[in-house]
Amino acid sequence: MNTIQEAKRYIDNARDLLREKAKKEDGYYQDTKYVKMAGHTAYSGVLVALDTLLGIKKKGRKDVEWYKQQLAQMDRKVLSAFHSAYDTLHLSMSYDGNPSVKVAQSGLEDAEMIINWVETRIANA
Incomplete structure (x- = not known):
C-alpha cells in the first residue's frame, strides 16, 4: 500500500471512530475518549503524507516547527492548512477532546486537503 493511501486510511479510521464510537x-x-483518538489518528495521517513528500530530517527528531519551516518554503496556503490541522486535530481534539462536531469536520477537511496536496505534488514530480 502506498503512503498516500495509508494517510487516507488514517482519515477514514478517524471518521469511523467519530461515527461509530463517539456518539453524536x-x-x-458525547464520548471525548474517541474524539481524542480520532484527532490523533487524523493528525498522524497528515504526518504520514507529509513525510512522504518531505523525507527525512537530517538531525534530531521532527517536530511541528520543522514541518512548518518546510511547508513555508513550498506553499503558504498549505502551511495555513497545516497550522489549522495542528491546532484542531492535535491540540483541540487529541489533547483537549473538544466535542464539537463542527470542529472535528473542519480538522478532517484540512487533513484531507493536505493529503490531496501531497498526492498532487508527488504525481507532478
Whole structure:
C-alpha cells in the first residue's frame, strides 16, 4: 500500500471512530475518549503524507516547527492548512477532546486537503 493511501486510511479510521464510537448528539460528541483518538489518528495521517513528500530530517527528531519551516518554503496556503490541522486535530481534539462536531469536520477537511496536496505534488514530480 502506498503512503498516500495509508494517510487516507488514517482519515477514514478517524471518521469511523467519530461515527461509530463517539456518539453524536445535538452537534456534539458525547464520548471525548474517541474524539481524542480520532484527532490523533487524523493528525498522524497528515504526518504520514507529509513525510512522504518531505523525507527525512537530517538531525534530531521532527517536530511541528520543522514541518512548518518546510511547508513555508513550498506553499503558504498549505502551511495555513497545516497550522489549522495542528491546532484542531492535535491540540483541540487529541489533547483537549473538544466535542464539537463542527470542529472535528473542519480538522478532517484540512487533513484531507493536505493529503490531496501531497498526492498532487508527488504525481507532478
